[in-house]
Amino acid sequence: MALSIRGAGALLVRIPTALFPIALGLAGLGGAIRIAVQPLSLDLLSGLGFGLLIAASIVLALDVVLYLVKLMRDRQAVADDISMATRANLLAPGFMAAMVIGGTLTPLWPSGQVLWLVASVGHLIMLFGFVGLWLTHDYAPSDLNPTWFLPAAGIMTSAMTWPNYGPIAFPILTLGIGAMLWLMLVPLVFRRLVFEPAVAPELRPTLFIIAAPFGLLAGALLTVLPNVGWHGPFLLLSGGAFFILALVLQIRFVFGAGMTLSWWATTFPVATVAAGLLRVSDVAGAFALYAGAALLLLACLTTTIAFIATIRAAWCTCAKTVSRTEAQIEAMQGGH
Numbered sequence: 001m002a003l004s005i006r007g008a009g010a011l012l013v014r015i016p017t018a019l020f021p022i023a024l025g026l027a028g029l030g031g032a033i034r035i036a037v038q039p040l041s042l043d044l045l046s047g048l049g050f051g052l053l054i055a056a057s058i059v060l061a062l063d064v065v066l067y068l069v070k071l072m073r074d075r076q077a078v079a080d081d082i083s084m085a086t087r088a089n090l091l092a093p094g095f096m097a098a099m100v101i102g103g104t105l106t107p108l109w110p111s112g113q114v115l116w117l118v119a120s121v122g123h124l125i126m127l128f129g130f131v132g133l134w135l136t137h138d139y140a141p142s143d144l145n146p147t148w149f150l151p152a153a154g155i156m157t158s159a160m161t162w163p164n165y166g167p168i169a170f171p172i173l174t175l176g177i178g179a180m181l182w183l184m185l186v187p188l189v190f191r192r193l194v195f196e197p198a199v200a201p202e203l204r205p206t207l208f209i210i211a212a213p214f215g216l217l218a219g220a221l222l223t224v225l226p227n228v229g230w231h232g233p234f235l236l237l238s239g240g241a242f243f244i245l246a247l248v249l250q251i252r253f254v255f256g257a258g259m260t261l262s263w264w265a266t267t268f269p270v271a272t273v274a275a276g277l278l279r280v281s282d283v284a285g286a287f288a289l290y291a292g293a294a295l296l297l298l299a300c301l302t303t304t305i306a307f308i309a310t311i312r313a314a315w316c317t318c319a320k321t322v323s324r325t326e327a328q329i330e331a332m333q334g335g336h
Contacts, residue, residue: 016087016090016261017067017081017087017088017090017091018090018261018262018264019059019063019066019067019261020060020063020090020091020092020093020094020097021090021093021261021264021265021268022059022063022261022264022306022310023056023057023059023060023063023093023094023097024056024093024094024096024097024100024264024267024268025264025265025266025267025268025271025303025306026052026053026055026056026059026097026267026303027052027053027056027057027060027096027097027100027101027104027268028097028100028267028268028271028272028299029052029267029268029271029299029300029303030048030049030050030051030052030053030055030056030100030104031049031053031100031104031161031271031275032049032271032272032274032275032278032296032299033045033048033049033052033296034046034049034050034053034104035275035278035279036049036274036275036278036292036293036296037049039278039279039281039282039289039292040278040289040293050108053100053101053104053105056097056100056101057101060094060097060098060101063094064094082133085139085143085144085147085148086143086145086147086203088130088133088151089130089147089148089150089151090147090150091126091151092123092126092150092151092154093150093154093268095119095120095122095123095126095154095157096119096123096150096154096157096268098115098116098118098119098122099116099119099120099123099157099158099161100157100161101115102114102115102116102117102118102119102161102163103116103160103161103162103163104161106163106165112163113163113165116158116161116162116163116165117165117166119158120155120158120170120171120174123151123154123155123157123158124155124158124174124177126151127151127152127155127177127181130151130152131181141192141196142192142196142197144188144189144192144196145189145192145193145199145203145206146189146193146199146206146207146208146209146210146265147206147209147265148185148189149182149185149189149209149210149212149213150209150212152178152181152182152184152185153178153179153181153182153185153212153213153216153217154178154212154216155174155177155178155181156174156175156178156179156182156213156216156217156219156220157216158170158171158174158175159171159172159174159175159178159220159223159224160216160219160220160223160272161223162223162224168224171220171223171224172224172225175217175220175221175224178213178216178217178220179217182213182217189210193207201256201257201258202257202258202260202262203257203262204253204254204256204257204262205254205257205260205262205263205265205266205302206262206265207247207254208243208244208247208265208266208269208270208302209265209269210243210269211239211240211241211243211244211269211270211272211273212240212268212269212272212273213240214236214237214239214240214243214273215236215237215240215269215272215273215275215276216272217233217236218232218233218234218236218237218240218273218276219233219272219275219276219279221233221236222276222279222280230280230283230284233276233279233280234277234280234284234288236276237273237276237277237280237288240269240272240273240276241273241277241291241295244269244270244273244295244298248298259305259308259309259312259313260309260313261306261309261310261313263302263305263306263309264306264310266299266302266306267299267302267303267306270295270298270299270302271295271296271299273295274292274293274294274295274296274298274299275292275296276292277289277291277292277295278292278293278296
């Protein structure tokens with residue numbers, strides 16, 4: 001028993017921040033599917049979307065508990081996560097997932113608006129810390145990758161999912177901050193991707209994150225500033241759809257990543273752009289409807305790939321843990 005407890009404790013200390021995008025991917029897909037109910041006239045999608053949001057809630061709660069245990073057991077491990085840009089950036093999806101869950105479920109669960117507010121404020125506080133690190137820490141060019149958009153542009157999730165709770169000035173504030181930081185990061189990230197060595201193969205699916213700010217900004221405008229019309233949001237959504245299509249056309253390059261948890265980075269960006277196109281399809285016409293439906297199917301496909309990768313990773317981890325424990329027991333019994 002002592003070996004099992006010790007092994008479990010060692011495993012908890014190694015809980016990666018890469019688990020948070022799982023909740024965000026499920027929440028983003030669930031929210032997009034619920035949006036698709038009306039334009040696609042498929043009432044059955046409502047239950048599927050709700051189920052995905054509940055699954056995202058469970059995963060997020062589990063992620064938070066596990067990471068808090070990691071914090072209590074080994075603060076240095078958490079400090080190491082924060083000191084590494086990519087690991088730290090993957091904390092943002094936890095707040096983003098909570099915003100999507102809270103904002104989307106508010107009509108069915110009034111407390112959802114409180115969850116949305118807590119997650120929005122938490123993300124904003126975290127963003128202050130991140131920007132402080134960016135300005136005072138010396139990062140190598142290789143540290144820059146699309147995950148930097150998650151804490152920066154990700155704050156726009158607050159405006160996109162605003163459940164009409166509290167003064168509208170707050171979600172507009174988050175919209176302005178996210179848009180400003182996104183515009184500042186775009187040339188830096190693109191220069192890194194084009195003129196520096198390519199991202200590691202296992203991180204190639206994270207390139208889809210480039211499309212996320214387009215969908216976030218468009219969705220935020222439709223939510224908090226609906227009087228601006230649909231042309232501006234549709235312009236942004238077109239840019240996001242373009243980058244998604246460009247990556248799909250490089251499918252052999254992207255699939256070079258293999259089965260890795262980084263596939264969860266594809267679901268939310270694709271689902272967000274799909275949801276935006278479906279939201280404007282009543283005024284933008286059939287093209288937006290068909291494009292949104294196609295991207296929604298793509299989001300379902302990438303989620304399936306990510307889910308398979310997660311099951312495979314969990315199985316390998318459990319198998320290694322069992323083998324290590326058996327070896328320790330054998331050694332204690334005098335085996336060789």
